[in-house]
Amino acid sequence: MFEKWTYKLNESMTIEQLLREKWMVSRKAIHEMRMAKSITNLSGEPLRWNEPLPPGTELTFHLPDASSSYIPEEECKLTIIFEDEHCLVVSKPKGMPTHPNAPNETGTAMNEVMAYIKNYGGEYAEHAHRLDSGTSGLLLIAKHPIAKGVFDRMLEEKKIVRTYEAEVKGQLKKDEGTVNAAIGRDRHHPTRRRVSPSGQNAITHFRKIKVLKDSTIVHVTLETGRTHQIRVHMSHIGHPIIGDTLYGGPAQPDGYRLHAFKLEFIHPFTGKHLVIEDMKKQ
Known part of the structure; x- marks a missing residue:
């Protein structure tokens, strides 16, 4: 769905530092992006990964293809509370599992999310955390593998409230x-x-x-x-x-x-302070 997106550096750093130190992207993913020349300037020209770039530099990410294995429902009936090119926040109703526990299982929030993603031409969606089946409310979904890794780390470091x-x-x-x-x-x-x-x-x-x-x-x-x-x-x-x-x-x-009912965090890719709320109990 969003194979290409841009990111503006707010401080001087190399691409290697951005991926490895700031976002803590896995070695395998970094290697794949380097081999695919996935990061360019706005004109599409490849950049040197170990060369410090000045603040304000805009990077364009052309991500390698990634897909998720959830079987999509015919349509997504979940309420979409927030969306941008990196993530999706949906409202999960009470009684619905977050994700399948078997390969062919359906009827979960991720099956519905995948219906929404595929409707817009996407192939990838992974939940950053989970809610018990009997718990309703906000569920944060990563829309590309880098976002998934960054949100996982933010949860570990208690940066998502x-x-x-x-x-x-x-x-x-x-x-x-x-x-x-x-x-x-x-x-x-x-x-x-x-x-x-x-x-x-x-x-x-x-x-x-x-x-x-x-x-x-x-x-x-x-x-x-x-x-x-x-x-x-x-x-x-x-x-x-x-x-x-x-x-x-x-x-x-x-x-x-x-x-x-509430998720609060600094968006790792836009720098915006997000407070996402949904008081409606489903």
Whole structure:
């Protein structure tokens, strides 16, 4: 869909430094781009990769062909919240998996995204993070392999802030707080996770928004991205999410109430500070 795009340097550096140090592109991808002479000036002339370029230099990227293996649905019914030539942000409804778990599986958000991508002549789309099937909200999609690698690194370095809204059982006394408790697998259940000293480091911040009769609305941000992290941590402090029966929440016919409503980050290719929101729960 977007085989060519431009990037303006905001400081003096070589192409090698931009790819390897700033964006941390893999050695294999850098080698492929070098062999294909994928980076030129605006006139289409190849540039020396180890020659420092002045601030303001505009580079044109002609990316090698890349494709994703998701089977496209007949049409994309997801709401597109944001799009540019590097990424796509969609709103995933509750009850839909983020991605297939088997080669021929369909009915996931990525199958729908691929329908949208192919409709515009593209072949590549990969999710930068994932949402549990029962969680609705914003999903960040990379539209080319360089973006995928950069977004992966930004998530690892906590440069993409993800904020969720949840309704939890009971009335929280604290206005805000942090849960710092490692999460591991529950040996007694195939899908459940639990707080465990031997698990992976997990940090969740929460802030009270509204107190209801028997529950509390909270906004939650993640420092780490462990499986079921918000669900495990809120249950751990005695306030499981309403509808989340797996972690002790009271049953609800519409499932558990957790919605990813905001993504905030500095766009790695445009430098713009993006705050993308979707308060509509699907």
